[in-house]
Amino acid sequence: MAAEQDPAxxxxxxxxxxxxxxxxxxVQFLASxxxxxxxxxxxxxxxxxxxxxxxxxxxPEGSLAxxxxxxxxxxxxxxxxxxxETPLLCLVSYxxxxxxxxxxxxxIAGPEKRLLEMGLRRAQGPDGGLTASTYSYLGxxxxxxxxxxGQLRGVPVVGTLAHSFVTSxxxxxxxxxxxxxxxxxxxxxxxxxxxxxxxLERVCAHLGxxxxxxxxxxxxxxxAYALAFPRAFQGLLDTYSVRRSGLxxxxxxxxxxxxxxxxAVGVRLDSGDLLQQAQEIRALFRTTGAQFQAPxxxxxxxxxxxxxxxxxxxxxxxxxxxxxxxxxxxxxxxxPRQPSLGCVYKLVSVGGQPRMKLTEDPEKQTLxxxxxxxxxxxxxxxxxxxxxxxxxxxxxxxxxxxxxxxxGAQEACTVRxxxxxxxxxxxxxxxxxxxxLPSLAESRAFAQRSLSQLSPAHRxxxxxxxxxxxxxxxxxxxxxxxxxxxxx
Amino acid sequence: MAAEQDPAxxxxxxxxxxxxxxxxxxVQFLASxxxxxxxxxxxxxxxxxxxxxxxxxxxPEGSLAxxxxxxxxxxxxxxxxxxxETPLLCLVSYxxxxxxxxxxxxxIAGPEKRLLEMGLRRAQGPDGGLTASTYSYLGxxxxxxxxxxGQLRGVPVVGTLAHSFVTSxxxxxxxxxxxxxxxxxxxxxxxxxxxxxxxLERVCAHLGxxxxxxxxxxxxxxxAYALAFPRAFQGLLDTYSVRRSGLxxxxxxxxxxxxxxxxAVGVRLDSGDLLQQAQEIRALFRTTGAQFQAPxxxxxxxxxxxxxxxxxxxxxxxxxxxxxxxxxxxxxxxxPRQPSLGCVYKLVSVGGQPRMKLTEDPEKQTLxxxxxxxxxxxxxxxxxxxxxxxxxxxxxxxxxxxxxxxxGAQEACTVRxxxxxxxxxxxxxxxxxxxxLPSLAESRAFAQRSLSQLSPAHRxxxxxxxxxxxxxxxxxxxxxxxxxxxxx
Numbered sequence: 022m023a024a025e026q027d028p029a030x031x032x033x034x035x036x037x038x039x040x041x042x043x044x045x046x047x048v049q050f051l052a053s054x055x056x057x058x059x060x061x062x063x064x065x066x067x068x069x070x071x072x073x074x075x076x077x078x079x080x081p082e083g084s085l086a087x088x089x090x091x092x093x094x095x096x097x098x099x100x101x102x103x104x105x106e107t108p109l110l111c112l113v114s115y116x117x118x119x120x121x122x123x124x125x126x127x128x129i130a131g132p133e134k135r136l137l138e139m140g141l142r143r144a145q146g147p148d149g150g151l152t153a154s155t156y157s158y159l160g161x162x163x164x165x166x167x168x169x170x171g172q173l174r175g176v177p178v179v180g181t182l183a184h185s186f187v188t189s190x191x192x193x194x195x196x197x198x199x200x201x202x203x204x205x206x207x208x209x210x211x212x213x214x215x216x217x218x219x220x221l222e223r224v225c226a227h228l229g230x231x232x233x234x235x236x237x238x239x240x241x242x243x244x245a246y247a248l249a250f251p252r253a254f255q256g257l258l259d260t261y262s263v264r265r266s267g268l269x270x271x272x273x274x275x276x277x278x279x280x281x282x283x284x285a286v287g288v289r290l291d292s293g294d295l296l297q298q299a300q301e302i303r304a305l306f307r308t309t310g311a312q313f314q315a316p317x318x319x320x321x322x323x324x325x326x327x328x329x330x331x332x333x334x335x336x337x338x339x340x341x342x343x344x345x346x347x348x349x350x351x352x353x354x355x356x357p358r359q360p361s362l363g364c365v366y367k368l369v370s371v372g373g374q375p376r377m378k379l380t381e382d383p384e385k386q387t388l389x390x391x392x393x394x395x396x397x398x399x400x401x402x403x404x405x406x407x408x409x410x411x412x413x414x415x416x417x418x419x420x421x422x423x424x425x426x427x428x429g430a431q432e433a434c435t436v437r438x439x440x441x442x443x444x445x446x447x448x449x450x451x452x453x454x455x456x457x458l459p460s461l462a463e464s465r466a467f468a469q470r471s472l473s474q475l476s477p478a479h480r481x482x483x484x485x486x487x488x489x490x491x492x493x494x495x496x497x498x499x500x501x502x503x504x505x506x507x508x509x
Numbered sequence: 510m511a512a513e514q515d516p517a518x519x520x521x522x523x524x525x526x527x528x529x530x531x532x533x534x535x536v537q538f539l540a541s542x543x544x545x546x547x548x549x550x551x552x553x554x555x556x557x558x559x560x561x562x563x564x565x566x567x568x569p570e571g572s573l574a575x576x577x578x579x580x581x582x583x584x585x586x587x588x589x590x591x592x593x594e595t596p597l598l599c600l601v602s603y604x605x606x607x608x609x610x611x612x613x614x615x616x617i618a619g620p621e622k623r624l625l626e627m628g629l630r631r632a633q634g635p636d637g638g639l640t641a642s643t644y645s646y647l648g649x650x651x652x653x654x655x656x657x658x659g660q661l662r663g664v665p666v667v668g669t670l671a672h673s674f675v676t677s678x679x680x681x682x683x684x685x686x687x688x689x690x691x692x693x694x695x696x697x698x699x700x701x702x703x704x705x706x707x708x709l710e711r712v713c714a715h716l717g718x719x720x721x722x723x724x725x726x727x728x729x730x731x732x733a734y735a736l737a738f739p740r741a742f743q744g745l746l747d748t749y750s751v752r753r754s755g756l757x758x759x760x761x762x763x764x765x766x767x768x769x770x771x772x773a774v775g776v777r778l779d780s781g782d783l784l785q786q787a788q789e790i791r792a793l794f795r796t797t798g799a800q801f802q803a804p805x806x807x808x809x810x811x812x813x814x815x816x817x818x819x820x821x822x823x824x825x826x827x828x829x830x831x832x833x834x835x836x837x838x839x840x841x842x843x844x845p846r847q848p849s850l851g852c853v854y855k856l857v858s859v860g861g862q863p864r865m866k867l868t869e870d871p872e873k874q875t876l877x878x879x880x881x882x883x884x885x886x887x888x889x890x891x892x893x894x895x896x897x898x899x900x901x902x903x904x905x906x907x908x909x910x911x912x913x914x915x916x917g918a919q920e921a922c923t924v925r926x927x928x929x930x931x932x933x934x935x936x937x938x939x940x941x942x943x944x945x946l947p948s949l950a951e952s953r954a955f956a957q958r959s960l961s962q963l964s965p966a967h968r969x970x971x972x973x974x975x976x977x978x979x980x981x982x983x984x985x986x987x988x989x990x991x992x993x994x995x996x997x
Contacts, residue, residue, distance in 0.1 A: 033634075050660040056741045063737075103673050110630035111638055142598035143849040145842070146521075146640040149633030150599060172538040185591050185856035188864040249551075253544045261867050293869025327870075351849045354633070360843035361631040368673035376676040379749050381781030382815075 027124045027468055028080045028092040029156045030116030031448065032458050034109055038072040038449060041105075066100075073452035074098050075105070078445040081459070083120070083159060083468030085475060089428050089490040090394050090407050092117065092364065094445060099371065106366045115149070116156045118362040122353060123160025124472060128482060129331055130338045135346040137179050138165040139326060140354030153354040159465050162353070175461055181289040181324060181348075182246060187260040192237025196248055204251070204282030213277060217244055221273035227312055228269055228305070236261045240270040247274050247283075254278055255287040263290065263298055272309055272318075279315050287322040287346065295325040296337055296344065303343035322346055330357070377503040389503050392496065394445050397423075397438035403476045405436060407444065410493030417441050425491035433494070515612045515956055516568045516580040517644045518604030519936065520946050522597055526560040526937060529593075554588075561940035562586050563593070566933040569947070571608070571647060571956030573963060577916050577978040578882050578895050580605065580852065582933060587859065594854045603637070604644045606850040610841060611648025612960060616970060617819055618826045623834040625667050626653040627814060628842030641842040647953050650841070663949055669777040669812060669836075670734060675748040680725025684736055692739070692770030701765060705732055709761035715800055716757055716793070724749045728758040735762050735771075742766055743775040751778065751786055760797055760806075767803050775810040775834065783813040784825055784832065791831035810834055818845070865991040877991050880984065882933050885911075885926035891964045893924060895932065898981030905929050913979035921982070 043051075048067050052059070075097035080086055092113055095102050123138075130136055138157040144150035147169070154170030164177035171178035200210040217240065225232045239260055247254045254275065258267030267288075275285035290298050302323055310318030325337060326348035334352075337344045351357070367387040368376050375390035391412040397405045408417060408425055417423050422437045447455050459467065478486035492500070531539075536555050540547070563585035568574055580601060583590050611626075618624055626645040632638035635657070642658030652665035659666035688698040705728065713720045727748055735742045742763065746755030755776075763773035778786050790811055798806035813825060814836035822840075825832045839845070855875040856864050863878035879900040885893045896905060896913055905911050910925045935943050947955065966974035980988070 047660065051656070054656075054659060054666050056738050058738075058740065060737065099677055103671065103677070106671065106673065107630050108635070111632060111635055114630060115633045115637070142595050142602060142852075144599060145603045145633035145637030147596070147599055148636030149603070149640075152634040152637075168539070168542075171542060172535065178542050183591065183594065184866050184868075185594065185854075188856045188866055189587055189591070189859050191859070191862065249548065250544050252546065259869050263869060291868070292873050298869075351851075355843075355848035357848050360845050360848045361839045363839075364630075366673075368676045371677050371679070374679065378672050378676055380672075380779070381747050381751060381786075385780050 027120035027160050028084055028086045028113070028117045029082045029120035029159055029464075030113040031079050031082045031093070032461075033112040033116060033152075034077070034079075034093065035449060035454060035458060037108055037112060038075060038077065038105075038452070039454070041070075041072045041108075043067050043070055070101060070104070071452070072097070072101060072105075072449075075101060075449065075452055076447070077449040078447050080444055081446060081464070081467065083464040083466075083471060084444070085404070085471045086117075087407055087488050087490050089388065090409065090444060091392065093366075094391070095366075096391075103368075110364055110366050114362045114364040115152055117364065118356055118359075119153050119156040119353070120160035120468065121362070122356045123157040123162050124468060125482060126331065126334060126349065126353060127161030127469075128472070128480065129334050130347065134338055134344065135164075135322075135324075136162045137324075137346060137348045138162050138167070138350070138353050139348040140350035141167045143351045144354045150354065155461065157353050159461055159468060161465065161469060166348070181255055181287070182242075182257045184257065184260050184291070186246075187239050187242040187257060190238040190241040190245065192241045194241050194245070196245060198248065201248060201251055201278075201281060211281065213248060214244055216277040216280065217273045220276045221269060223313070224269045224272045224276065224309065227309060230265055230269055235266045235269045235273075239266055240273065243270050243274040247278055251278060251281070251283045252286075254283065254285045255289065256285070257289045257291065258302075259290055259292045263293065263302075268302065268305065272305075275318065275321070276313055276315060279317070284317050285321050287324055289324040289326065289346075289348075291325075291327050295327065295329075295333075296339075296342060299323045299325060299337075299343045324348060326350070328352070375499060375503065377500070379504065386504075388492070388496070388500065390496065390499055393443065396442045396444055397436055398440040398442065400439040402440070403474055404479075404488070405438060406489040406491050408491050408493060409496055411495050411499065414493055414495055416443065424494060426494070426497040427489045427491045434491075436491075515608035515648050516572055516574045516601070516605045517570045517608035517647055517952075518601040519567050519570045519581070520949075521600040521604060521640075522565070522567075522581065523937060523942060523946060525596055525600060526563060526565070526593075526940070527942070529558075529560045529596075531555050531558055558589060558592070559940070560585070560589060560593075560937075563589060563937065563940055564935070565937040566935050568932055569934060569952070569955065571952040571954075571959060572932070573892070573959045574605075575895055575976050575978050577876065578897065578932060579880065581854075582879070583854075584879075591856075598852055598854050602850045602852040603640055605852065606844055606847075607641050607644040607841070608648035608956065609850070610844045611645040611650050612956060613970060614819065614822060614837065614841060615649030615957075616960070616968065617822050618835065622826055622832065623652075623810075623812075624650045625812075625834060625836045626650050626655070626838070626841050627836040628838035629655045631839045632842045638842065643949065645841050647949055647956060649953065649957060654836070669743055669775070670730075670745045672745065672748050672779070674734075675727050675730040675745060678726040678729040678733065680729045682729050682733070684733060686736065689736060689739055689766075689769060699769065701736060701762075702732055704765040704768065705761045708764045709757060711801070712757045712760045712764065712797065715797060718753055718757055723754045723757045723761075727754055728761065731758050731762040735766055739766060739769070739771045740774075742771065742773045743777065744773070745777045745779065746790075747778055747780045751781065751790075756790065756793065760793075763806065763809070764801060764803060767805070772805050773809050775812055777812040777814065777834075777836075779813075779815050783815065783817075783821075784827075784830060787811045787813060787825075787831045812836060814838070816840070863987060863991065865988070867992065874992075876980070876984070876988065878984065878987055881931065884930045884932055885924055886928040886930065888927040890928070891962055892967075892976070893926060894977040894979050896979050896981060897984055899983050899987065902981055902983055904931065912982060914982070914985040915977045915979045922979075924979075 048064050078094040141150035144153050154165035154167040155174045158176045164179040166180045170176040199212045201213045202210045256271035306318045310316050322345040324346035329349050330352045370391050377389035378387045392409050393412050395408045399405050419441050424433050426433050479488050536552050566582040629638035632641050642653035642655040643662045646664045652667040654668045658664040687700045689701045690698045744759030794806045798804050810833040812834035817837050818840045858879050865877035866875045880897050881900050883896045887893050907929050912921050914921050967976050
């Protein structure tokens with residue numbers, strides 16, 4: 022993965038915190054699995070729990086986050102914030118993973134291609150799919166085939182047609198209403214099928230195919246689709262054979278619709294060499310459009326799908342590619358290059374006293390104490406490093422030289438930021454939302470803006486330049502003191 | 510992945526089918542995203558949809574499935590069964606992936622180790638976690654740390670204690686009630702803390718440690734846990750240092766409890782070299798138990814966790830390992846070796862007429878027609894091959910020689926099964942459940958039994974011997990006919 026992450030999931034955390042309650046049935050179940058001599062007062066305490074004492078600071082969704090900078094800071098009654106560990110990790114980790122993965126795929130695809138998330142069937146159940154659709158949009162995708170994500174989260178929904186729709190037609194079907202009015206509404210309704218058959222002859226002659234080659238069931242499916250959605254006609258081309266069936270059938274229907282003033286909105290390819298076919302199809306759209314005085318045909322969008330991974334995405338997005346729309350499923354929802362993000366949730370302070378876990382693995386040690394985080398920017402506006410310091414320290418000032426300790430380094434360095442941005446914002450105070458969360462589309466725009474401010478070396482995917490996260494002198498001294506003071 | 514899969518998700522599919530309905534709000538949302546000239550009758554039709562006309566045949570959950578054999582066969586009104594494509598794939602694919610992955614991990618671990626799923630925080634949201642917990646249990650795990658999976662699905666719930674519980678104590682705390690009665694209920698209550706301190710001196714002397722070495726906050730946490738759950742006392746050993754802090758603190762509390770007749774139930778390690786530490790800890794349990802006449806100490810279960818993957822699991826499960834309980838999170842829920850299972854849902858028949866998709870990729874072709882599936886077994890009871898044939902063909906008979914076409918092969922072969930088992934069972938007929946689904950625990954037992962019947966060569970993970978799935982003469986002839994008859 023890229024060194025930076027796109028933290029996300031805050032909207033789900035806020036929703037969770039506001040609704041958090043143990044119902045009677047929950048407490049009864051807990052009582053059934055805990056030892057029978059558990060103090061009954063504990064269960065009474067559980068029944069009364071809520072998050073009215075919980076305060077949350079967090080990076081806004083769509084910010085850039087680097088390892089070591091807290092995504093969320095949660096404070097409140099000890100028992101409550103401990104109970105929140107797993108739910109908050111569950112809500113933040115996958116959302117951030119997906120948003121980061123989507124941002125990465127967007128960087129590979131460049132700004133022009135339309136990227137569609139189509140992974141619901143490969144997700145971890147319906148809710149995994151909903152999370153994937155929501156946060157891949159936040160990370161830079163353009164939409165999703167997951168209709169529920171549109172309904173519940175406002176993600177733009179998009180789709181094409183299914184192979185099963187095409188194979189369900191044999192060609193012997195009679196459309197319930199075969200007549201179609203012109204797009205402008207003027208003029209008589211016409212029977213679409215004979216017009217399509219007439220166009221098929223001309224198209225096959227132009228393409229050098231026999232008129233028997235294109236599958237009649239596929240054509241019947243396209244006609245049915247065109248009659249139902251004449252302003253949104255599109256073709257799925259590879260059910261039988263793109264070149265000999267899907268393409269001529271599509272062209273025949275599109276040209277028949279074109280005569281009536283309707284413009285086809287796209288084609289999709291779902292097998293074979295997607296790039297090569299897209300190039301061939303665009304060329305045929307050009308020659309066919311020229312042949313039949315249908316210049317609009319040239320710009321019909323070509324959509325592709327079929328297990329597209331990062332390498333294939335780069336290939337499909339190369340200079341000169343005629344692919345316009347790219348549907349990605351498995352590679353966005355399962356993040357095969359790194360299927361989980363190792364977020365942790367650690368106790369850093371109790372009653373104002375810092376706490377630190379040492380463990381047998383130095384990299385699992387935590388940074389103790391309540392902390393503040395700042396991004397230090399250079400005079401060109403690009404981030405220089407992120408600084409962690411104790412919450413009580415004064416914020417760093419623009420233009421002033423600071424001595425800081427990069428994480429993992431043995432020596433301090435100095436930095437003079439041209440600008441300083443605090444990273445963590447107060448979202449929930451004592452259980453109350455302090456300011457409305459940005460909309461999903463706003464967070465999406467913020468993510469793209471944040472990425473664009475990153476220097477090219479940091480934005481590069483392979484290998485990204487390391488971005489420094491540093492500790493203030495005081496925070497570093499606290500780490501040293503707690504490490505040494507611990508029993509060893 | 511192993512060649513075989515453990516199909517699962519049927520119980521979720523049945524639940525989904527029985528509840529399937531589009532609410533007014535759903536239809537209104539669809540109307541808002543479909544073209545404005547969509548026929549209003551379509552929305553009326555959607556409002557009335559349900560699965561009362563749907564019939565489902567399926568492999569029982571926990572069966573062995575091989576590539577090409579249908580996991581589910583769905584029949585019913587065309588529009589309805591087409592709408593079910595994505596939900597059923599979503600419910601079956603991940604469930605089957607997880608069950609298969611869990612079965613694979615169980616094969617690696619062997620039958621003795623207790624395997625616990627602890628992956629909620631790394632799952633695709635809460636429902637992804639629930640699915641993972643449910644189906645990892647079905648696949649052979651012993652339990653889950655996901656309490657909701659216990660409450661909703663009956664998965665045994667298990668857990669230890671959190672690092673944040675340990676670090677929340679400084680050692681200066683005073684327990685609200687420091688007194689503990691003996692386990693047998695006879696005799697006076699005693700103050701546990703001074704007894705623990707007395708045992709700490711003896712334990713430290715035995716282990717060659719200074720009495721100041723063990724962290725007092727960790728000990729206070731253990732004492733608090735022991736007071737709350739004296740019959741379920743366990744220690745998380747690696748918050749500060751296993752050898753110098755976690756272990757002596759655990760031993761002091763466990764021995765103090767032991768005097769009162771309570772037996773500690775376990776320890777957990779979550780960092781460092783887990784196997785080596787387990788071996789050392791077992792040795793220290795032995796010598797300490799012998800030293801202090803506490804022989805029960807020797808058999809206190811040792812649990813381990815920390816990003817355990819297949820290789821580490823094999824290491825932890827090797828002959829002579831002193832590890833008893835293995836908690837796995839990321840590797841079970843995200844299946845990093847293959848994070849998705851490429852199940853497909855294809856139209857194979859309309860109105861009794863077979864349908865087939867050809868596509869540009871030969872391996873994406875479908876097997877046409879309504880089919881039946883049988884497992885042919887040898888005289889030792891182990892499966893020989895699976896046979897797919899047309900639904901109308903008579904079932905193969907035990908003892909009779911059959912001529913069949915292995916998938917992908919150019920030649921037929923003959924087989925004489927000693928036994929024949931039909932694979933697909935009718936579960937839902939016209940929307941009604943035909944027989945109760947087995948309980949999760951029954952499906953789990955069935956999965957283990959099914960795996961044990963597989964020949965060792967087929968059960969082997971690396972590399973598994975290929976298991977043949979074959980077509981009957983008639984099914985093969987149909988495939989040939991539709992491939993040739995399609996427009997090319």
